[in-house]
Amino acid sequence: MSSKWVSRIGSSRPDRPLLLVFPHAGSGPSAYQRWRTVVPLEVEVLAVRFPGRETRIREPLIPDVETLVKETADGLAEILQGRRFAFLGHSVGSLVAYELALLLRHQGLPGPVCLGVSGYPAPQVRIPDPLHDVPDESLLRFLLERQYVPRSLLSQQGFLQMFLPILRADFSLAGTYRLRPERPLECPVHAFAGESDVFADPEELRGWAALTEAEFSLDLFPGDHFYLFDRGAEILRKVTKALL
Secondary structure, eight states, X not given: OOOTTEXXXXXXXXXXXXXXXXXXXXXXXXXXXXXXXXXXXTOEEEEEOOTTSGGGTTSOOOOSHHHHHHXXXXXXXXHHXXXXXXXXXXXXXXHHHHHHHHHHHHTTOOOOSOEEEESOOOTTTOOOXXXXXXXXXXXXXXXXXXXXXXXXXXXXXXXXXXXXXXXXXXXXXXXXXXXXXXXXXXXXXXXXXXXXXXXXXXXXXGGGGGGBSSOEEEEEESSSTTGGGGOHHHHHHHHHHHHO
16 A cells, blocks of 8 residues: 555565554654564564655644644554554654554544554653754754764754754654543553663653553663664564564
8 A cells, every 4th residue: 555654664465464663753764674674474564654754855844742643643544444553663753653542542443452662751751851942053962962863964964954853843742742641551562672772761661551551561672772773673573473
């Protein structure tokens, strides 16, 4: 199925259960293309493409979670219809995936059979800093200190003109988000974290246990905030097992 909302990671398997992956701040589906050789045969993997990036670069960015989740639900409705599916988000993608699961429940629609969250504190544990409001110089200094992107890219003016608005919109998703009272999810939640992640202490991910009535697990891996791109096979294997 062709859709501006997703990019396929690996082979087309429309007859298999579906895993939807949600990208981290400032990125898009291309970040997950390095997983294409380790996708389990039992599933199809699609990466979500939000407005304002990659092939949707001419569309307006959406800086608030509620609006983004509503539009994402509409955009993915046909893709999800009649399929068994799971969500896996990294960084702020975890927040979007969680809110999308809640919205589907509010709409009386089938939700994910499991939710994978990576590199992001449970939303009731810590409210992120309002990084979307800081001056460019402060934001660039923050990115360099946390090694969020290579220094060589931050010296390229064309890259910054494209990257900073996307990053600000995604940081706004986190910085303006406020958790509402909600009944815990019925599906299992599996959390993943890098042991040396400077953006999310692994202990903060344990808070996701309070947001599900079902099974919760936390797997730690060596590495920083972007540990998962080297651990795709292990993460996909665990989420696939839960999906099946």
